Amino acid sequence: MNSHSKLKMEFLKSKEFNENKIIIRNYRPSDYQATLEILKQLHEIYDIGLKEKQWRISSGLRQFKPNLKRETLIAELKSTGEVVSMGTIEAFKNTLGQYIGYLNNWATKKEFIGKQIGKILADRALQILRSWGCESIRINLGYGVPEKLLKVFGRTGFKPIMIVLEKRIEM
Numbered sequence: 143m144n145s146h147s148k149l150k151m152e153f154l155k156s157k158e159f160n161e162n163k164i165i166i167r168n169y170r171p172s173d174y175q176a177t178l179e180i181l182k183q184l185h186e187i188y189d190i191g192l193k194e195k196q197w198r199i200s201s202g203l204r205q206f207k208p209n210l211k212r213e214t215l216i217a218e219l220k221s222t223g224e225v226v227s228m229g230t231i232e233a234f235k236n237t238l239g240q241y242i243g244y245l246n247n248w249a250t251k252k253e254f255i256g257k258q259i260g261k262i263l264a265d266r267a268l269q270i271l272r273s274w275g276c277e278s279i280r281i282n283l284g285y286g287v288p289e290k291l292l293k294v295f296g297r298t299g300f301k302p303i304m305i306v307l308e309k310r311i312e313m
Contacts, residue, residue: 163221164259166266169214169228174199176225177214184249188284191310210234211274217250217263226254231267233274243271243279282306 169177178197185192201214210232217227229248235241245267250260271279281300283291292302 161258161262163219164226164262165218165220166263167216167218169216171199173216173225173228177216177228180225180228180249180251181247183252184247184284188286190247190284191308213270214247215263215267215270217259226251227259227263229260229263229267231271233271233276240277241275243274243276245279245281248281 178194181190181192181197182194184190211234212230212232214228214230216225218225227250230246231243232246233241233243245264248260248264250257250263268279279300280303281295
């Protein structure tokens with residue numbers, strides 16, 4: 143077993159999570175393959191509508207347009223540089239003139255779920271969305287999400303406010 147694998151195994155075995163072991167940063171084009179794999183795992187579970195050809199190397203880069211800001215955040219292990227979690231934050235004015243922030247495509251590699259990495263990433267995302275002036279923040283979840291996850295978000299102040307229906311159009 144190489145040193146990279148040993149460090150990863152040590153991290154996975156640890157019950158106590160030390161947030162000093164994680165770096166939260168912006169997406170880089172070199173993260174493309176790792177983020178694609180994380181999105182594929184999420185898609186297998188919740189059918190998020192992932193089309194691999196549409197998630198391009200530049201898909202996670204920052205975008206700033208009038209009334210829209212978007213940024214993909216990455217959580218990586220400080221010891222190995224491995225990308226283990228990701229999420230996209232967006233903020234835009236809705237039709238009522240409210241500046242709303244969104245957490246989208248939030249996912250953690252299966253073997254790192256339960257290690258508090260998603261929470262650390264989300265805390266950083268909330269700080270950024272507040273700094274952008276968002277009046278409220280919404281999380282888009284896949285239909286059929288486990289009740290446990292809804293309770294986790296509920297404990298942090300999020301509550302269900304709407305149901306969104308989607309019809310996919312064949313092209």
